[in-house]
Amino acid sequence: MSSLIFQELARAAANFLSGLPQPLKDFILFLHSDAFIKAIIFPGLLFILTFVMFTIWFERKLLARVMVRLGPLHVGKYAGLLQLVADAVKLLSKELIVPEKAIKPLYVSMPILCCTLSMLTFAFLPLGPGWVIYPSDISLLLVFVMLAITPITILVAGWASRSKYSFIGMVRFAFQVFSYEVPFFLAIAGVTLAARSFNLEKIVEAQAGLPFIIPALLGFIVFLITAIAEVERVPFDLPTAEQELVSGWQTEYTGAYFALFYLAAYIKLDVIAILTTLLFLGGWHGPLIPNIPESILGHFWLILKSLIVVFLVLLLRGVFPRITLDKLLDLGWRVLIPLSLLNLLIVAILIQIGLL
Amino acid sequence: MLFRGEGVEVVKEKVKSLEVYEAGPMLTFSMGPQHPGTGHFRMIITVVGDTVVRCDPDPGFVHRGEEKLCEYKTWITNIPHLERPAILDAAGMIYPYVLAVERLMDIEPPERAKYLRVIMAELQRICSHLYWLGLMGVFAGHATIYMWCFGDREYLVDLTQLIGGQRITHSYFVPGGVRNDAPSKVPKELVKDFRRYYRMMLGKDYPGGEVPEDFRKYVLAVCEFFDTRLDEYYPMLLDSPLFIYRTRGVGILKREDAISLGVVGPVLRGSGVKSDTRIDEPYDAYPYLKFNVPTMDGCDSYSRIMVGYYEMRESVRIIKQAVEQMPEGPVKLKQHPVTIKVPAGEVFASAEAARGQCSYYIRSDGTDKPYRVKICSPSFRNLIAIPHLIKDVRIADIPIIYWSLNYWPVECDR
Numbered sequence: 001m002s003s004l005i006f007q008e009l010a011r012a013a014a015n016f017l018s019g020l021p022q023p024l025k026d027f028i029l030f031l032h033s034d035a036f037i038k039a040i041i042f043p044g045l046l047f048i049l050t051f052v053m054f055t056i057w058f059e060r061k062l063l064a065r066v067m068v069r070l071g072p073l074h075v076g077k078y079a080g081l082l083q084l085v086a087d088a089v090k091l092l093s094k095e096l097i098v099p100e101k102a103i104k105p106l107y108v109s110m111p112i113l114c115c116t117l118s119m120l121t122f123a124f125l126p127l128g129p130g131w132v133i134y135p136s137d138i139s140l141l142l143v144f145v146m147l148a149i150t151p152i153t154i155l156v157a158g159w160a161s162r163s164k165y166s167f168i169g170m171v172r173f174a175f176q177v178f179s180y181e182v183p184f185f186l187a188i189a190g191v192t193l194a195a196r197s198f199n200l201e202k203i204v205e206a207q208a209g210l211p212f213i214i215p216a217l218l219g220f221i222v223f224l225i226t227a228i229a230e231v232e233r234v235p236f237d238l239p240t241a242e243q244e245l246v247s248g249w250q251t252e253y254t255g256a257y258f259a260l261f262y263l264a265a266y267i268k269l270d271v272i273a274i275l276t277t278l279l280f281l282g283g284w285h286g287p288l289i290p291n292i293p294e295s296i297l298g299h300f301w302l303i304l305k306s307l308i309v310v311f312l313v314l315l316l317r318g319v320f321p322r323i324t325l326d327k328l329l330d331l332g333w334r335v336l337i338p339l340s341l342l343n344l345l346i347v348a349i350l351i352q353i354g355l356l
Numbered sequence: 357m358l359f360r361g362e363g364v365e366v367v368k369e370k371v372k373s374l375e376v377y378e379a380g381p382m383l384t385f386s387m388g389p390q391h392p393g394t395g396h397f398r399m400i401i402t403v404v405g406d407t408v409v410r411c412d413p414d415p416g417f418v419h420r421g422e423e424k425l426c427e428y429k430t431w432i433t434n435i436p437h438l439e440r441p442a443i444l445d446a447a448g449m450i451y452p453y454v455l456a457v458e459r460l461m462d463i464e465p466p467e468r469a470k471y472l473r474v475i476m477a478e479l480q481r482i483c484s485h486l487y488w489l490g491l492m493g494v495f496a497g498h499a500t501i502y503m504w505c506f507g508d509r510e511y512l513v514d515l516t517q518l519i520g521g522q523r524i525t526h527s528y529f530v531p532g533g534v535r536n537d538a539p540s541k542v543p544k545e546l547v548k549d550f551r552r553y554y555r556m557m558l559g560k561d562y563p564g565g566e567v568p569e570d571f572r573k574y575v576l577a578v579c580e581f582f583d584t585r586l587d588e589y590y591p592m593l594l595d596s597p598l599f600i601y602r603t604r605g606v607g608i609l610k611r612e613d614a615i616s617l618g619v620v621g622p623v624l625r626g627s628g629v630k631s632d633t634r635i636d637e638p639y640d641a642y643p644y645l646k647f648n649v650p651t652m653d654g655c656d657s658y659s660r661i662m663v664g665y666y667e668m669r670e671s672v673r674i675i676k677q678a679v680e681q682m683p684e685g686p687v688k689l690k691q692h693p694v695t696i697k698v699p700a701g702e703v704f705a706s707a708e709a710a711r712g713q714c715s716y717y718i719r720s721d722g723t724d725k726p727y728r729v730k731i732c733s734p735s736f737r738n739l740i741a742i743p744h745l746i747k748d749v750r751i752a753d754i755p756i757i758y759w760s761l762n763y764w765p766v767e768c769d770r
Contacts, residue, residue, distance in 0.1 A: 067503035068557070164385040168403075168751065234497060235598060243393035243495045243755040321599045322497025324752045325406060 035133070043127040048119060051303075052266045053084050058307075059314045066318035094255035099161060102252065106160035111253065111260035114153040118267040121146040125274055126201045128284055128298040139200045140192065143275065144185065147230065150268065151177045154239075157261075158249030169248025173232075173239035175325055179332030180229035180236075186340035187223040190216040190347040191279045194356050204283030211282035215350050218343035220280045222336050224312075227272040229328070231265060233313055235320040236328065273309040274302070281305045382409070389417045393495065393755040397765035399742070403751060411746035411754075413739060419769040426729035431457060432694045434726065436527045441733060442767040444487050446525045447473075447480040448709025449733070449767070452716040455639055456705035457531040460698050460720055463689060469533035470641040471682040472519065475575075476528055477707075478671040478678070479516050482582070483509055484710035485664045485671075488762050492661050493593050495755040496602050501593040508557075508585050511550055511578055518542065518571075531696075533688025542574045550574075554581055575679045579672045586668060594665060603658040607745045607757035610655055617744060620737045621712020622667065623761055626660035628653040633708040645677050657760035664762070695724045709734055711762050735768040 017025055030036055038044055057072070061079065064071030072080025098104055124139040124146075126132035136142060151173065158170025192198055194215060195206040206212075213220045229236040240248035250261055277283060282305075284298030292300055323331075350356045384402045388394035396418040402410040422441060426434050438453055439446035451473070458465065465473075490505030513523050519538045520526030528535050547567045554562050558581075568574055593599055609619070614627035624631055632649040634642045650666035652659035700722035706715035712734030721727040738761050745757050 063499075067500050068507050069503055164383060168383075168385075237497065238752065241497065241752070243497070244752055246391060246393075318500045319596075320498065321493070321593070321596065321602055322752075323598060324602065324750060326750070327601065 038131065038133045039123075043122060043125065043131055043133055045119075047127075048122055048267060048270070051270050052263065055266055055270055055310055055314075056084050057081060058310070059317075062311070062314055063318050066315070088259060091259040092256050096256060097252075097254050099163065099252050101162040103160040103162065106156055107252075108257070110153045110157035110160065111257040111264075114150055114157070115260040115264040115267070117146055117150050117153065118264040118271065121267075121271045124200070125271065125278065126204065126283075127274070127302055129201070131299070132201065135201070136199070138198045140188065140198045140203065140279075143200070143271075144188070147268075147271070148181070150264070154249060157253070161249070161252040163252050165246045165251045166249050169239045169241075169245045169251065172241075172245075172325055173249055176229060176232075176236065176239055176328060179329045180226040180336075183222050183332060183336035183340045184226040184230065186337065186344065187219045187226065188279065189340075190219040190343045193344070193347050193351065200278050204278055204285070207282045208285055211280060211285075213280040213282075215356055216280065216343055216347055218339050218346065220276075222340045222343065223280065224276060224309075226332075226336060227276065228313055228316065229332075231269045231272055231313075233269070234317040235323045238322060238325060238328065241322055269310065269313065270306070273306040273313070276309045277302055277305040281309075381405075387754065388414075394758065395765050396769075397763070399746070399754070399758070401746075401751075401754065406750050406752075408746055408749050408751065408754065411743050413742045415739060415765060415768050417769070418766045420766075422770045423729055423731060426726050428725070430695055430724045431698055431726065432530065432692060432696060434729070435530065436525065438731075439525045439527060440766075441731075441770050442484075442709070442711070442735075442764055443524045445480050445484040445710040445767075446527075447477040447529065448484070448707065448711075448714060450527075450529050451477060451707035451709070452705045452714050453718070453729075454529040454531055455707060456703045456716045456718045457698060459703045459705060460701055460718065461531060461696075462699075463532050465533040465640070465689065466686050467641075467683050468537075468685045469687045471678045472534050472538060472687060473529060474641040474645070475538075475675055475678050475682075476516065476519060476526075476534075478674045479512055479519075481710040482668050482671045483512055483516070485668050486512070488664055488710075488759075489589065489593075489661065489668075492759055495759045496593075496599055498593055498596075498599065501589065504585075504589065504592070507553075508582060511553065512582065514546055514550075515575060515578060518546070530688065530692065532690065532692065533686070535688070537687045538571055540571050542569050542571055544569070547574065550578065550581075557581075558584060572679050572682075576676060579676050583669070583672050586665070586672075589665070594662065600658060602752075603656065603661065603756055603760070604654065605656050605658075606749065606753050607657045607760060608655050609741060609745060613744065614655075614741075617740050618737055619712070619741050621709075621734050621762070622660055622663040623712065623738050623741060625649065625651045626663045626760075627655045633706055633713045637706065639707060641678060644681065645674050647674050647677075657756050660760045660762075697722065697724050698726075711735055711764060711767065712737065731770050733767045733770060735762075735764045736770070738763055739768050 017028065020028070040046060057080070060083070061071045072083035074080060075086045076082030098107055121143055123133040124136060124142045126139070132139070154173055155170055158166045158173065191203060191212050194212055195203040197203060197206070232239060240250060245251070250258065253261060284302045286297070286301035288294070289297065289300075347356065381404050382402055384400065386398055387401050388398035389396055398414040398417065400412040400414060401408055420440070422438060425437060429437070435450055435453070439450050442449045486505040486509040490502040493499065493501030493505075516526065517523050520528040521536070547569055551562055551567045554567070562577070567577055609623065609627050611627050611629060614624050614629060620631075628651055630649055630651050635649055647670045650663050650670065652663050698720045700720050702717070702719040704715065704717050706713050708714075714734055715732040717728075717730040718726055719728045741761055742758065742763065745761075746754055749757065
C-alpha cells in the first residue's frame with residue numbers, strides 16, 4: 001500500500017518537474033546532485049562552519065581548564081556552546097569603520113578574500129574515500145597553492161590599513177612567511193616521495209599499512225612546527241602580538257571585517273589539522289569499532305585524529321610564551337630546513353632499500 | 357581615485373599625506389596611552405628596522421595633584437587619598453606618611469599595632485608582586501600564569517579584607533597605631549571557600565581535613581598554601597626555556613648605572629645592590645623579624661623578575677613569624693579626632709613599598725593641616741631607567757623591559 005503511494009508521489013514529482021521550464025529543472029536537479037551535497041553539506045560549508053565553531057568553543061574551554069577558570073558558561077544550554085553565535089552577532093552589528101587614510105578597495109576586499117581562499121582549501125581535502133569536492137591528481141599542490149596565497153591577502157591588508165602598527169605587523173608577518181614556507185614545503189616532499197603521488201587520496205591509501213609518521217617522523221615534527229607558524233598560533237603569534245603591536249596587521253579591522261579574519265584563522269587551523277592527519281597520521285584508516293557503522297568509520301577516524309592535532313596546537317597557547325622574530329628566523333633557516341632535508345634523505349634511503 | 361581632476365599642488369599634498377610613515381629609514385610611533393602594553397603612560401619610540409634607537413617616556417596622564425591636595429585636607433583625612441596612587445600596594449604607599457606624622461608628634465605605636473602593620477604591608481607586597489609576575493607572563497605572551505597569579509591572589513586579598521575591612525585601599529594605618537584589631541575568628545564561608553580552592557589547585561584535601569577557623573592558624577595555612585603554589589609557578593613560567601630566552605640578557609642595567617641613576621627596590625636589587633629600607637633603616641616590627649633581602653647579579657629583566665619572585669617567599673616568611681610573635685594588647689594609642697593638630701617642624705621618612713623605597717617629606721606649621729607634603733614614589737625613581745634601558749633593543753623587548761621595572765604610571769604621576 002505504502003509503496004504504491006510512493007510510486008504515485010514519484011510520478012507526480014516527475015510530472016511536476018517535466019512541466020517546469022528547463023533552467024528551473026536544471027536547478028532542482030543540481031540541488032539534488034552529488035556535487036552540491038558535497039559542497040554545501042559534508043566536506044563543504046556546513047561541515048567547515050560546524051568544525052570551526054567547535055574548535056573555537058573547544059579552545060575557550062580547554063584554555064579555561066588550563067588557567068583554572070570556567071570559560072564561556074551562560075549563552076547556550078550547555079557550557080556556553082552558543083557563545084560564539086553571540087560574539088558573531090555582536091561583531092556583525094558593529095559599525096564598519098574604514099580608516100581615513102586606508103586604501104579603501106583593498107582594505108575592504110582583503111578580509112573577504114582571505115576567508116574565501118581559506119575555505120576553498122577544503123575543496124581539495126578528501127574527508128573520506130571519495131568524499132572530496134574537487135577530485136584531482138594534484139590535490140596536494142592545489143591545497144598548497146591556497147595556503148600560499150592567503151598570506152598575500154594578509155600582507156595586503158596590513159599595507160592597505162596605512163597604520164604604523166599594521167605596517168610593523170605586516171613586515172613581521174612577511175618575515176614569518178619567509179622563515180616557515182621553505183621548510184613547510186620541504187617537509188611535504190618526503191611524503192609525496194613515499195606515496196609517489198600528489199593526490200591526497202592516493203597518499204592516504206599508501207598509508208593503509210603504516211602511517212607516514214613512522215618513516216618520516218622528522219618531517220612530521222617540521223611540518224607541525226611550521227604549520228603552527230602558518231596559522232599564527234602561540235608561540236608564533238608575533239605578527240599580532242598584542243603587548244607589542246596592539247594587534248599587529250589587524251589593528252584597524254573591526255566588526256564584520258575582523259570576524260572574517262578571525263574565521264579565516266580558525267579555518268586555516270582546521271585545514272592544517274586535517275592536512276596533518278591526511279599526510280602523516282594515516283587519514284581515515286583505523287581499526288574497526290563495533291558500534292560505529294562502517295560507512296562513517298573513515299570519517300570518524302579522520303575527524304578524531306584531526307581533533308587530537310587541534311588539541312595539541314591549542315594546548316601550546318596555555319604553556320608557551322611568545323617567540324621573537326630573530327629566534328623564529330633562526331629556527332626556520334638553521335634548524336628546520338636541515339631537519340627537513342635530513343628527513344628527505346631518510347625517506348629516499350628507505351625507498352631505495354625497498355622498505356617503503 | 358586619488359588624483360581626481362585636481363591641481364598639481366593638491367595632488368602633491370595628497371601624495372605626501374599617503375606616506376603615513378615618515379620619509380627615511382626611521383619610523384616613530386607612540387606606544388600608549390591606549391596601548392595594551394603600557395597603561396596610562398606613553399613612550400614615543402623611534403625604530404630603524406626592528407631596532408629601537410630612541411625612547412622618550414611621556415608620563416603625566418594620570419597626575420592627580422596628591423601633593424597639593426594634602427594641603428587642603430587634615431592630617432587624618434589625607435590617609436585615604438594618599439593610598440590611591442598605588443591601590444595594589446596601599447600599605448606601602450601610606451606607611452612612610454604615618455611614620456612621618458608619628459615622628460612629628462613624637463609618639464610610638466603599641467607593639468601589637470607594629471606587627472599588624474608589618475603583616476598588612478607584607479600581604480600587600482605579595483599582592484603587588486603577584487600582579488607584577490602575572491602581568492609579566494602576559495607581556496611575554498603567556499596568559500596562563502596571569503590567571504594562576506590572580507586566582508591565588510584572591511585568598512591573600514581576602515586576608516587583607518579580613519584585617520583591614522577592604523580588599524584594597526583599606527586606610528588601615530593611622531598615626532599611633534592601626535584602625536582596628538584583627539578578628540580572632542575567620543568567617544565560615546571564607547574557610548570553606550579556601551578549602552575548596554586548596555583541593556582544586558593542589559589535588560588533595562587540606563591536611564587534617566578541616567581548615568582552622570582561628571585567625572592565626574588560618575593565616576599560617578594560607579601562607580603554607582601560597583608557598584606551595586610559588587613552587588608551581590617556577591616550572592610554568594620562570595624555568596620555561598622560551599621565557600628565559602625572552603628575558604635573560606635583555607635590558608641590562610649595570611650595577612654602577614643602577615646606583616648612579618638612583619633606581620630603587622627590586623630593580624636595584626636585581627642589579628646586585630643589597631639595599632632595602634627594611635634592613636637599612638628598620639622601622640616598626642622589622643628589627644624583630646628574620647628575613648633575607650634577595651639580590652641577583654644578572655642585572656637583566658630575568659634577574660629583576662626573579663628578585664620579585666624570591667621577595668614573595670621572604671614576605672611569606674615574615675608574615676609567618678609576625679603572626680606567631682604578635683603579642684596581645686591595644687592596637688592604637690587613642691582614637692584621634694579628624695582634626696588633630698601636629699606640632700610644627702619638618703620630617704623625612706621612608707619605608708619599603710612593594711616597588712621600592714617610598715619617601716615623604718612633610719612640613720607642619722602646627723595647624724590641623726600639613727603645610728607641605730612631598731612624595732617620592734618608587735616608580736618615579738625608576739622612570740629614569742626606561743630611556744636608559746630601551747635603547748638598541750628589539751621591538752619585542754620593549755614590553756619585557758618596561759614591565760620588568762614594575763613601573764606603575766599612577767604611582768609615578770601621583
